[in-house]
Amino acid sequence: MKNAFAIVGCGATAIAFLQRHLDRVAAGSAPAGPVYLFEKRQEFARGAAYEADLPSNILNTKTGFISPYPHLPGHFHAWLEAHPAAWRAAFPDFQPLAEGFAPRALFGVYLQDQLRKLVLRGASLGCQIVLMNAEVCAIDLIDGMETVRTRCGVSLSTQKVFLFCGPLGKKPDPARHDERVLPTPYPVSRLLQTIAAHERVAVVGARLSAIDTVIALIEGGHRGPIRMHSRSGYFPVVRGTQERVELKYLTREGVRALVAQNGPLQISDLVGLFRKELAAHDPGSTSAVIPLPAPPSDIQGFIENEISVSQAPRIWQAILYATNGFVEHLWQALDDAAQARFMSEYFSFFMAYRVSIPTQNARKILGYLRSGQLEFVAGGFAAPESTERGELLLRGAGWAHEYDRLIYATGFARDAHVLDSTLLASLIKNGVASSHPMGGICVDPDTYRIQGRVGAARQIYAVGELTVGQFFFTSALEINGRHAFRCADAMQWGEHAQRLERLEEHV
Ligand SMILES: Cc1cc2nc3c(=O)[nH]c(=O)nc-3n(C[C@H](O)[C@H](O)[C@H](O)COP(=O)(O)OP(=O)(O)OC[C@H]3O[C@@H](n4cnc5c(N)ncnc54)[C@H](O)[C@@H]3O)c2cc1C
Numbered sequence: 407m408k409n410a411f412a413i414v415g416c417g418a419t420a421i422a423f424l425q426r427h428l429d430r431v432a433a434g435s436a437p438a439g440p441v442y443l444f445e446k447r448q449e450f451a452r453g454a455a456y457e458a459d460l461p462s463n464i465l466n467t468k469t470g471f472i473s474p475y476p477h478l479p480g481h482f483h484a485w486l487e488a489h490p491a492a493w494r495a496a497f498p499d500f501q502p503l504a505e506g507f508a509p510r511a512l513f514g515v516y517l518q519d520q521l522r523k524l525v526l527r528g529a530s531l532g533c534q535i536v537l538m539n540a541e542v543c544a545i546d547l548i549d550g551m552e553t554v555r556t557r558c559g560v561s562l563s564t565q566k567v568f569l570f571c572g573p574l575g576k577k578p579d580p581a582r583h584d585e586r587v588l589p590t591p592y593p594v595s596r597l598l599q600t601i602a603a604h605e606r607v608a609v610v611g612a613r614l615s616a617i618d619t620v621i622a623l624i625e626g627g628h629r630g631p632i633r634m635h636s637r638s639g640y641f642p643v644v645r646g647t648q649e650r651v652e653l654k655y656l657t658r659e660g661v662r663a664l665v666a667q668n669g670p671l672q673i674s675d676l677v678g679l680f681r682k683e684l685a686a687h688d689p690g691s692t693s694a695v696i697p698l699p700a701p702p703s704d705i706q707g708f709i710e711n712e713i714s715v716s717q718a719p720r721i722w723q724a725i726l727y728a729t730n731g732f733v734e735h736l737w738q739a740l741d742d743a744a745q746a747r748f749m750s751e752y753f754s755f756f757m758a759y760r761v762s763i764p765t766q767n768a769r770k771i772l773g774y775l776r777s778g779q780l781e782f783v784a785g786g787f788a789a790p791e792s793t794e795r796g797e798l799l800l801r802g803a804g805w806a807h808e809y810d811r812l813i814y815a816t817g818f819a820r821d822a823h824v825l826d827s828t829l830l831a832s833l834i835k836n837g838v839a840s841s842h843p844m845g846g847i848c849v850d851p852d853t854y855r856i857q858g859r860v861g862a863a864r865q866i867y868a869v870g871e872l873t874v875g876q877f878f879f880t881s882a883l884e885i886n887g888r889h890a891f892r893c894a895d896a897m898q899w900g901e902h903a904q905r906l907e908r909l910e911e912h913v
Contacts, residue, residue, distance in 0.1 A: 409439025409899065411566040412554045414542045414829065416445040417453020418883050419570040419870045421517055422474040422890035424524045424535070430894060431531045437899050438532030442562055444554065446541035449514075451521040453572050455883075456514030459593040461497060462621045463510045464764060466614060466645070467883070470504025472513070474520070474887045482508075485516055492519055505647075507764045538562075543828040545838070545866060552865050557828070568893070569856070569868040573818040573881070574825040586798055587790065588813045591615060594622035597813070604630045605810035608790075608800055612636035612782070615815040617763060620780060621770050632780050633807060635800065638754030639701030639784030644712040645762040646720030651728055656683040658732040661739045670741035673748055680725065688721040698755065705782040709772045716765055726760050730884050737878035738851065745844055760879075783807070817881075820845025820874055830872075838864055842875025849873050854893040869893050 413420050420443065430436035443450070449457065465472055473481040486493065486502035493500070497512050528535040540556035547553070551563040575590060591597060591609075597619065601607060607623065609616050612634050620632055656679040664675060702708030729736060740748065748756075774780035787802040790812055797808040819825060822834060822841035830847070833839035837859030839847045847868060848857040854867040869889045874880045877889065 407440055407563075409437040410442065410564045411439070411568065412442040412444060412542075412552070412562065412564045413568045413570055414444050414554070415453070415569065415571040415870075416443050416450045416521070416537075417570065417572045417870075418451075418456070418474045418517055419453075419572070419886045419890045420568075421451060421520050421524065422476075422887040423568065423570065423869070423894050424528070425475055425520075426891045426894035427897075428524065428527055428531055428533060431533055436894075436897065439565075440534045440536060441528065442536050442538055442554070442564060444538045444540055444542045444556065446539075448539065449518070450537055450539075451517040452511075452514035453517075454592070455572075456510045456517055457593055458514065459511050460595050460622050460626075461500070461509040461511065462625055463594060463618045464507040464767065465510055465513055466507070466761060466763065468504065469502060469506050469508045471650075472508075472883060474517070474883055474890075476884070476888045476891055480504075482513065482516055485519070486512075489519070492516075507766070541828070544832045545829070547864060566865040566867065566897070569829075569866065569872055570870050570890070571827065571830075571868075571872055573871040574827050574830070576819045576824050577826045582789075584790075584792075584798075586809075586811050588811070591619040591622070591813050591815045594618055597622055598626040598628075601628065601811050602630075603628050606630050606808065607632045608798070608807065608809045608812040609634045610812065610814050611816040612638075612641050613757060613815075613817060614642070614761060614763065615817060617642070617767055617771060619813055619815045620774065621767065624770075624774055624779065629779075630810075632774075633783050633809075634780065635783050635787060636701075637786050638758075640754050640758035641702060641705060641708060641782070642758050642761060642763045643723075644709075644716035644765055644768045646716045646718060646723055648719035648721060648724040651687060651721065651724040653683055653725065653728050654686050655679050656725060656729065656736075658735045661732075661735055665739050670744070671739045672744050673740065673752065676736055676740070680722075683725050684722055687725070698752075699759075701784055706772065706775050709768055709775070713765055713768050713772065716768075723762060730879075730882060731888065733879045733885065734851070734877040738876075742843075749844060761881075818871065822847050822872075833858070833866075836860070838866065842873075844875035844878070846872045846874040846876065846880075849876050851876060853896045854889070867893060867897075 427436060431438050470480055470483045473479050475481055483502065483504055493512055493515050497509060500508065500512060525535045540558050540560060542554055543557045544555040545552055545567050552567045554562045554564060554567060607630060609619050609632060616634055620634060623632060660679055664671060785802045787800050791799045793799050793808065798812050800807050800809065822830060834841060839856045840858040842848045849855060849868050850857060854869055856866045856868050870886050871880050879885060
């Protein structure tokens with residue numbers, strides 16, 4: 407069908423893209439046509455991050471700031487105030503304060519409402535949005551058309567395909583399958599049905615997912631001991647009360663000028679720009695993050711201090727968040743060796759400082775640590791072994807702990823070869839996509855077209871976590887929304903452009 411396209415994966419990125427696409431159709435800069443929206447989960451729009459789950463899973467961005475649409479900051483907050491009937495019954499205790507942090511499941515309700523509105527708007531613009539509840543497992547080029555195939559046997563010809571697949575899990579290894587080991591904690595509401603209240607639990611990871619897991623277990627009535635195992639030993643910092651800042655030096659132009667002068671940058675060049683930016687906003691706070699902080703040796707003391715300092719603005723955090731608008735340019739300015747070094751030496755540190763947690767979660771974790779129910783263990787360890795008594799044994803340098811359950815709450819694998827996706831595996835195998843050395847798959851940074859041996863000949867595009875190696879930080883809504891908008895803007899609609907040209911000739 408003319409100008410038909412398919413989207414694989416309906417989460418926040420798809421919603422942002424559709425919003426922009428329909429704006430462009432309304433403005434006459436993109437053609438109308440059917441959109442086939444494929445989603446393998448039962449529920450559309452929520453994706454992995456905002457699925458129905460316990461209200462203790464909260465957003466890490468304030469209610470007043472979070473929005474999938476770059477041109478509409480505060481859209482979620484405005485929606486909450488305008489549509490209380492859509493959420494009040496399910497979230498009776500929630501207060502929609504701009505400074506607060508909403509449950510992620512509530513953000514999912516908002517995204518579902520956005521999708522409903524997009525479907526109606528699409529129909530009024532001649533863009534029928536067809537929801538297809540199916541997993542896409544291959545895309546073949548047949549007679550010049552991108553033909554999408556689903557696991558359930560549907561085959562659909564379209565002009566273009568957009569991969570908005572979000573964070574994907576790791577392929578399961580049947581040889582290592584063990585019912586006592588959970589590959590993901592989500593949805594955390596199910597943990598309480600799987601894990602008995604007295605069991606000894608190891609939570610692998612110390613970032614947001616691990617924190618969600620511990621809070622869900624303990625608030626759900628878990629009484630047994632829990633240990634959080636952090637290989638790097640870092641724990642997330644706490645979000646301060648700062649507003650957003652306008653950057654002066656650590657900017658896209660600043661980086662571009664430095665590259666023009668010296669060629670590809672080193673990590674120290676970016677640290678230099680950061681330092682200059684910090685000094686410009688708050689000369690007194692320079693020592694707060696520089697020199698590089700080591701992992702905390704006293705976790706309780708660290709969290710206590712974090713809670714205390716987060717009662718005030720933390721300018722260095724505002725600077726880090728302000729790079730959301732162009733973070734990929736900072737990444738792409740580094741030479742290959744600097745990128746590799748960053749990933750191996752500084753990534754854990756960066757994530758602990760870049761992805762902060764709200765004070766309310768920090769207070770909960772501190773309370774559990776103080777009560778002795780939760781312990782924090784820093785350092786590497788080998789794969790879990792089974793003891794003769796049927797327990798799981800986790801062994802590190804100079805220590806060993808026995809558990810009844812182990813939960814991996816470590817985020818998502820970057821290596822495209824290990825991701826659990828039949829579609830991705832088939833695209834890589836056929837040379838349509840290629841894995842990026844820094845994670846995910848290769849895409850053109852301007853058009854988002856996927857690049858493989860034969861990828862350039864195809865009309866397949868990707869935004870989101872699949873592009874992590876190209877764009878570096880793709881696990882924030884704001885960043886994926888921005889890329890989705892850019893991707894919609896970059897789309898060339900051959901026939902549409904020709905039609906406009908002919909119209910102009912006629913005029
Ligand atoms: C647990 C968690 C918490 C997060 N919290 C925050 C937060 O607080 N703030 C923030 O800014 N960011 C957060 N993020 C980052 C989040 O990933 C982004 O904000 C954003 O939601 C990503 O949207 P997406 O549409 O790219 O991916 P998703 O929302 O995951 O949507 C992708 C969809 O694609 C579907 N899919 C994949 N492959 C196929 C296939 N072959 N066929 C059909 N369907 C397919 C999946 O089922 C999924 O529903 C969080 C992420 C996670 C995982």
